[in-house]
Amino acid sequence: MVVLEDLRQIVGDRVTASPTELYCYSSDASLVGGMPDYVVLPKSTTEVAQILCLASEFEVSVTARGAGTGLAGGAVPVKGGIVLDMSGMNRIIEIDDDNLLVVVEPGIVLDKLNEALEPHGFFFPPDPGSSAMCTIGGLISNNGSGMRCVKYGTCRNYVLDLEVVLADGHIINTGSKMLKSSAGYDLTRLMIGAEGTLGVITEIVLKIIPLPETRKLVIASFETAETAGKAVIKTFSSGIIPSACEILDRTTIQVLKRCDPDLLIPDDDVVLFEVDGTMSSVDESAQRIVDVCATLASSIRIASGKSEMDEIWAARRLVGAAVSRLDPAKSRVYVGEDAGVPLKQIPNLIKRVQEISDEFDVPAMKYGHIGDGNLHVALFIDVMDKSQWKRLMHAADKIHRAAIDLGGTVSCEHGIGRAKAQYMDDQCGPALDTMRAIKAALDPKDILNPGKLGL
Amino acid sequence: MLVMKRLAEGSKANSDDLNCLNTCTTCGICTENCPSGVDPPQSIEDARRILVSSGTMTDTQSSLSERANFSGNVLGDSSSRIGWLRDQRGLPHKADLVYFVGCLASYRYPDIAAKTFDILRRFGAALLPDEKCCGSPLLRTGFDARELIDSNLTQIKDMGAKTLITGCAGCYTTLKNSYPDEFEVLSVPEFLAEHISELNLKPLELTVTYHDPCHLGRRHKIYDGPRKVIEAICDLKEMKANRNQSRCCGGGGGVRSGYRDLSLGMARKRLLDVPAGVDYIVTSCPLCIRNLNDAGGDGKVIDLVDLVSEAIQAIGK
Numbered sequence: 001m002v003v004l005e006d007l008r009q010i011v012g013d014r015v016t017a018s019p020t021e022l023y024c025y026s027s028d029a030s031l032v033g034g035m036p037d038y039v040v041l042p043k044s045t046t047e048v049a050q051i052l053c054l055a056s057e058f059e060v061s062v063t064a065r066g067a068g069t070g071l072a073g074g075a076v077p078v079k080g081g082i083v084l085d086m087s088g089m090n091r092i093i094e095i096d097d098d099n100l101l102v103v104v105e106p107g108i109v110l111d112k113l114n115e116a117l118e119p120h121g122f123f124f125p126p127d128p129g130s131s132a133m134c135t136i137g138g139l140i141s142n143n144g145s146g147m148r149c150v151k152y153g154t155c156r157n158y159v160l161d162l163e164v165v166l167a168d169g170h171i172i173n174t175g176s177k178m179l180k181s182s183a184g185y186d187l188t189r190l191m192i193g194a195e196g197t198l199g200v201i202t203e204i205v206l207k208i209i210p211l212p213e214t215r216k217l218v219i220a221s222f223e224t225a226e227t228a229g230k231a232v233i234k235t236f237s238s239g240i241i242p243s244a245c246e247i248l249d250r251t252t253i254q255v256l257k258r259c260d261p262d263l264l265i266p267d268d269d270v271v272l273f274e275v276d277g278t279m280s281s282v283d284e285s286a287q288r289i290v291d292v293c294a295t296l297a298s299s300i301r302i303a304s305g306k307s308e309m310d311e312i313w314a315a316r317r318l319v320g321a322a323v324s325r326l327d328p329a330k331s332r333v334y335v336g337e338d339a340g341v342p343l344k345q346i347p348n349l350i351k352r353v354q355e356i357s358d359e360f361d362v363p364a365m366k367y368g369h370i371g372d373g374n375l376h377v378a379l380f381i382d383v384m385d386k387s388q389w390k391r392l393m394h395a396a397d398k399i400h401r402a403a404i405d406l407g408g409t410v411s412c413e414h415g416i417g418r419a420k421a422q423y424m425d426d427q428c429g430p431a432l433d434t435m436r437a438i439k440a441a442l443d444p445k446d447i448l449n450p451g452k453l454g455l
Numbered sequence: 456m457l458v459m460k461r462l463a464e465g466s467k468a469n470s471d472d473l474n475c476l477n478t479c480t481t482c483g484i485c486t487e488n489c490p491s492g493v494d495p496p497q498s499i500e501d502a503r504r505i506l507v508s509s510g511t512m513t514d515t516q517s518s519l520s521e522r523a524n525f526s527g528n529v530l531g532d533s534s535s536r537i538g539w540l541r542d543q544r545g546l547p548h549k550a551d552l553v554y555f556v557g558c559l560a561s562y563r564y565p566d567i568a569a570k571t572f573d574i575l576r577r578f579g580a581a582l583l584p585d586e587k588c589c590g591s592p593l594l595r596t597g598f599d600a601r602e603l604i605d606s607n608l609t610q611i612k613d614m615g616a617k618t619l620i621t622g623c624a625g626c627y628t629t630l631k632n633s634y635p636d637e638f639e640v641l642s643v644p645e646f647l648a649e650h651i652s653e654l655n656l657k658p659l660e661l662t663v664t665y666h667d668p669c670h671l672g673r674r675h676k677i678y679d680g681p682r683k684v685i686e687a688i689c690d691l692k693e694m695k696a697n698r699n700q701s702r703c704c705g706g707g708g709g710v711r712s713g714y715r716d717l718s719l720g721m722a723r724k725r726l727l728d729v730p731a732g733v734d735y736i737v738t739s740c741p742l743c744i745r746n747l748n749d750a751g752g753d754g755k756v757i758d759l760v761d762l763v764s765e766a767i768q769a770i771g772k
């Protein structure tokens with residue numbers, strides 16, 4: 001209660017300990033759960049710094065939260081304490097297109113940022129399926145990305161500077177407004193993907209880039225995932241880096257068609273190649289993809305125009321959450337959903353996932369960013385049936401292990417949080433000890449998002 | 456949804472839970488956008504019903520239920536329900552077509568009720584002899600509306616009515632979903648659109664926008680009818696969010712009566728969607744009219760029937 005009174009001194013009535021409100025902060029989009037003791041909505045860096053001073057003094061845990069769309073339990077306070085709901089710090093401080101940058105607070109929702117940048121002719125490329133809800137702070141803290149990262153890279157490629165409040169309440173800037181810098185350790189990159197375990201991000205300088213003049217979409221279908229993988233590699237070797245390169249297996253296609261029955265998409269495994277740039281370069285690249293893949297694909301065509309392309313992408317963005325359309329008795333559970341392997345291994349991973357799905361009799365929809373080796377597996381079960389849960393968890397575990405076996409990762413973009421913490425030893429080896437040492441140096445009392453990343 | 460999960464896990468409902476569940480207008484925009492096909496308003500109404508049946512409710516809820524059951528209307532008004540009808544003689548006892556007026560039009564918008572009946576009468580519409588509240592406010596807030604529904608149903612049967620026409624979006628949903636499937640239910644805009652050629656509408660030099668009431672639009676996909684009628688009369692400029700993406704006026708689901716500030720805040724947000732240069736904001740639900748006007752619409756929010764009767768009168772001029 002002392003803490004509650006002190007928090008009130010800092011933020012007034014923007015703190016709650018109501019059981020109902022606390023409950024709403026006890027989960028994210030994953031299965032991880034944990035009740036906070038207090039939820040605070042800070043409005044400024046100063047408030048965040050004061051809160052962290054207080055938390056440090058009383059050794060109370062602090063977990064930052066953006067929109068809670070994370071799929072690994074990152075924003076869930078598994079050890080209780082304070083949840084800092086950053087969604088109220090959502091201003092765009094400055095759009096400086098002459099210097100190719102924008103300064104924002106961490107709580108801004110990604111789509112809102114891109115809406116504001118569009119009139120200036122710019123955009124921030126990482127485009128997760130959750131762009132309508134997720135915050136920039138959460139996205140950066142997970143090093144999230146999306147379909148366009150095959151060409152544009154992940155968050156790491158766009159963050160120039162972070163204002164961070166450290167565990168003891170001190171405020172630092174990790175970089176500057178420079179597009180490049182070689183001044184010391186790259187603390188910016190250290191904070192990106194740290195999932196709120198090293199500091200709380202309160203202001204962000206992002207590099208932005210000009211919107212491409214136009215885009216084109218090539219829709220190709222393949223008899224097997226293996227041939228699809230070959231076609232993608234052949235495309236890259238022909239000198240084309242598509243702005244998106246997505247694979248959708250047959251099950252995914254069925255769900256996609258339930259979402260939008262008018263979509264003209266073949267029923268096989270499909271790869272969507274998007275190219276962007278100037279009118280002429282896009283025409284040339286799209287045609288080259290058609291030529292390169294012609295011998296491998298069972299069908300291939302260029303989408304008729306912008307509206308068909310927009311419809312296909314809109315359905316693709318929703319597909320991950322839409323699996324219940326196939327069988328209303330079943331729901332997708334987000335486990336084993338973000339594995340990745342080196343490009344050439346993608347067909348192998350797809351094959352292994354199918355075997356695992358058959359072995360445990362848990363249906364799987366497989367789709368993802370084949371262009372960067374990231375496969376999203378949507379396992380779906382009747383959540384009221386306990387035995388299915390057991391099989392589901394075994395299947396997810398095997399998928400993670402398969403990814404590590406194939407030289408890949410258990411998480412390409414959703415982060416580790418609590419949900420995948422048990423794989424960190426196998427995934428990182430002795431590097432995990434280095435991470436622990438960094439954590440201990442920056443947060444000796446272990447108050448920042450404890451219980452995460454296997455630290 | 457999380458609050459419902461909390462209660463389902465066995466927590467006892469506290470006032471925060473009730474406030475949370477009761478501040479949903481059940482507008483259904485979440486249902487429209489949910490990729491998984493979840494229908495939160497349905498869950499919210501179920502949760503309210505479960506809580507009410509165990510005696511857990513707010514004071515506003517219990518007084519609403521008492522009022523409606525005692526007086527037969529949601530406003531607790533004891534005066535005549537057809538006070539708006541100047542000449543009450545010779546109302547037919549049997550008719551195929553019945554105008555179901557609704558509480559708000561009967562007591563708060565007598566003008567709209569009179570204009571609507573004027574038009575519908577030409578097509579042979581009658582009134583129920585002792586119309587009661589359709590039950591919508593009770594059903595939306597978790598109560599049983601059996602008594603009201605039974606009373607209306609007996610009258611509908613006695614009249615031999617084959618079609619009920621209503622100008623209230625809430626009544627429409629209720630008559631359609633909570634009454635037996637023994638008669639056709641039409642909304643006033645659908646009826647007007649169907650009979651547009653018989654209405655002899657004269658064009659008016661106006662530009663208006665149309666606000667889709669949630670219970671006509673999203674709930675029943677009635678988007679084209681009202682627009683067809685408007686476009687037969689004057690220019691239509693769409694609101695920023697329209698059709699299935701329209702924002703709620705903030706009045707539904709018991710929110711206006713229980714949480715006036717929130718309700719008006721939502722209405723103010725909706726008014727931001729109104730395009731520049733329109734003379735009126737047309738809609739087809741008295742609750743939307745009331746809430747939007749109260750929130751700053753300042754009388755510019757009118758019923759489709761106001762527009763139609765203006766266009767009909769213009770002929771006589």
Ligand SMILES: Cc1cc2nc3c(=O)[nH]c(=O)nc-3n(C[C@H](O)[C@H](O)[C@H](O)COP(=O)(O)OP(=O)(O)OC[C@H]3O[C@@H](n4cnc5c(N)ncnc54)[C@H](O)[C@@H]3O)c2cc1C
Binds near residue numbers: 065071086129133320
């Ligand atoms: C339907 C759906 C689709 C998705 N698609 C994708 C996708 O395509 N690509 C992808 O990468 N992800 C995707 N995700 C995962 C998720 O949306 C992203 O990880 C997202 O970036 C998380 O943002 P958030 O604001 O919800 O963060 P939260 O979930 O609230 O938090 C995520 C992590 O960031 C930390 N954090 C938040 N704010 C701060 C801050 N200011 N300072 C320090 N730490 C902070 C939290 O402590 C937590 O560890 C998807 C999720 C859903 C539900």
Ligand code: SF4
Binds near residue numbers: 490493
């Ligand atoms: S949109 Fe649907 S699936 Fe997504 S959180 Fe809401 S109810 Fe759940």
